[in-house]
Amino acid sequence: MTSSERRVRIAVQLQPEHAHDYALIRDAVLRAEDAGVDVAFNWDHFYPLNGDLDGEHFECWTMLAAWAEQTEQIEIGALVTGGGYRNPDLLADMARTVDHISGGRLILGIGAGWNQKDYDNFGYEFGTPGSRLKLLGEYLPRIEHRLAAGNPAPRRDIPVLIGGGGEKKTLRLVAQHANIWHAFGDLETVTRKSAILAEHCAAVGTDPASIERSTSWPGAEAAQSFVDAGVTLFTIGTPGPDYDFSTLTDALAWRDAQG
Template structure:
């Protein structure tokens, strides 16, 4: 089994978030570290602090040396895909090739309404997402990119300098929609992340992904499948470790351990030791 950590950039400070990632960087059992792409906290006081995802991610890439870095996941509605492609290329350069490019269609009505960002009807949102992923791949892989979509258009477009990783940073698509999300994973992603209650809910989704991969002629083994396990502050660490083990037995490749809110760096070492027998 493989492991990662995820921090919540809400109700915390930059210094504490940075120190947790630096601590995780010292333990090879954690292959990657993630945070989220929101502008408001998702718990507690909605008017409280929440660090912006990509500026923070670039700084965390500079602060660390080994661990892979990613956003789980970037809402496509928040940034034009051409802008996001350029951000990804630069962040990959800053990290010396450690970026995981996490993307999703977006969902947060509160944030989009507050900021005047249009949250399109569901079908259009996924149509835009599909076009956005293709446009980003074109910009990250082609010297001069052209794309003629319904919603996204590129005309002799450049994204220079290119990312360190080739052909592009691995794309993580997050979500569990059986028709659109999992089909997009099969077509373009190197990593699929989903949040589900347990292995029983994960297995049918994996079966759907296998079928989508067969439909497009792709080996599902090329795609890392990950889930999230939350570490509850009022429960023994052993409970989260047991949940991770159950996912491993079900066939999950990577378990992302969600650290408690405002967790100090000292939580990382006990977690690494508790997970070591599963690695």
Template sequence: MARFKVGIQLRPQHCTMDQLLQAWRSADEIGADTIWTWDHFYPLSGEADGPHYECWTLLGAAAAITRNAHIGALVSCNSYRNPELLADMARTIDEISGGRAILGIGAGWFERDYTEYGYEFGTAAERLAALKDSLPRIKERLAKLNPAATDLPIMIGGSGEKVTLRLVAEYADMWNAFGPVENFQHKNDVLNEWCEKVGRDPKSIDRTVMIRDEEVDDFEAYLGAGATHIILGGDAPFDLSPLERLVAHARG
């Protein structure tokens, strides 16, 4: 069986900062290849006004306290920051981490974030158009920064077949989608079709999928569907035993 990459998203909701940073340290020590946060301003589950922390400030702290795993947002909302600023922020996190940052980005979807923080929510089509505009600007800014980012990968999260997956084929080094297996396989096949249309080597895109803890022992089904990188999700109090099992599978 081919070795695959293992990641975990440590959700910054309903926890203390001490709990969250300790979970980052522990996941790094367990051997996660990637550790992620998300880019929201309010919890997505549980008490709607419960404790929550901002994404990119947290990534700065995580970059300083981890040593091995690559780190990033799964994914950052394109609407919340000017694309040139986002590129500079990601480059700075890359410097702090010693070259381990990933710039994850998506079109955005959580309306409360927008309305509470004063962003225009608009339509899904408008948010996708904005993402399409931002991606080349991000790449241009990364090339201009001093010091420059060193091979900073771009991840795009999303599964829209007409726009998002084409943007993945055109711009991304990594792509994230969700299960179940049949859904992931279909989206993966569509991405391969877009790669063929735009002249992209499909093997150059790391295919990540977020799965549930109870699916850990079904990892081979996701590998068979095209995944190269399997990511778990974790909420406080951050039980990392599923991550330990998945790492063992990956190294076995």
């Protein structure tokens, strides 16, 4: 499927920080589904990234299992799972199980990881950007193998989303393993790196049009230029405890006006 054949989608990232009661997150994901979002993401961190860095927080994958039961139609996933936080075979089996709970609505978002506090306080080796990317490269084939070996099999071929923009290593992994690429940066950066991704795709025999382009919501005034550059998935992040949907509402209105 090419970008011209994909419909534009809007996602919300419900950031599980500063929510002192899980009911706040449960209410937010249900509100998001009622509002008409296409995807609800959380993130895979163990501490808040903003405000009080030792404040209230909840874990990613147990939350996704709850969302799988609490929602009915939207896709769900992590933006993104830290690649080194779990044995890759275990992660794949967790993903398969959540996919079944949801009826086939999981997106497996994954990246190399970056927040040193998570690593240090939970006993993972932080290493270097290079070592974390090397580990991700070793883990992705194991994840694919374990998903293929699952019994019962996943409800669908679980889409793999890889987040990151490293031009030599990360984009190569995207070309080899991803169905969705989540990019960071302005329009010029996303456009340039999308072209580099296409070069990696040519080198490994992947159709670059088969990989959906994703990025953060740039605002209604700029969104069409990103669509013209091939982006079809936009994400609006919102932190707890309030989970303000004002920007999300504007983005959904823009999406619906596209016809």
